[in-house]
Amino acid sequence: MDDIYYSPRYEDDEFEYRHVILPHALARQLPKDKLLSEAEWRRFGVTQSLGWEHYMVHNPERHILLFRRRRNFTKEDEERAKLSLMREMDAYERSRRVPNAKP
Numbered sequence: 001m002d003d004i005y006y007s008p009r010y011e012d013d014e015f016e017y018r019h020v021i022l023p024h025a026l027a028r029q030l031p032k033d034k035l036l037s038e039a040e041w042r043r044f045g046v047t048q049s050l051g052w053e054h055y056m057v058h059n060p061e062r063h064i065l066l067f068r069r070r071r072n073f074t075k076e077d078e079e080r081a082k083l084s085l086m087r088e089m090d091a092y093e094r095s096r097r098v099p100n101a102k103p
Contacts (some may be wrong), residue, residue: 004045015068019058020046027063038081039088041065051081 012030022030026044030036036044036054046065051073056066078102 005090006048011071014071016071016073017066017068018052020065020067022046022063022065022070024063026090030062033057037088039092042085043092044046050078050085 004023004026007019007021008038009018011017022044028046031040035057037054038050038054041054048067051067052067054065055068058064058066
C-alpha cells in the first residue's frame with residue numbers, strides 16, 4: 001500500500017489548513033458525497049493532532065482530503081475534541097457489537 005501524504009500547514013486569518021492525499025486503493029473505500037467525522041478519517045488511517053475538520057470534498061480528486069482547524073485552537077478546544085472523539089469511537093464500537101445497529 002502507498003503511503004498517506006500530509007501537506008505542510010498553511011493558514012489565513014481564521015483557520016490553519018492542510019490537505020491529505022490518500023492512496024487510490026484506500027480512497028475507493030471512502031463514502032461518496034460525505035464529509036468524514038474525526039473518528040471516521042482516523043479509521044481510514046489518517047493521523048494528525050486533535051480538532052481537525054474534514055471540511056470539503058475535492059472533486060474530482062476524492063483521494064485528496066481537505067482539513068481545517070481554527071488558528072487559535074486552545075487546550076480547552078483540544079479537550080472538547082478529545083471527548084467528542086472518544087464518544088464517537090465508543091458509539092461506533094457499540095454499534096459493531098449490536099446486530100443491525102447504525103454506527
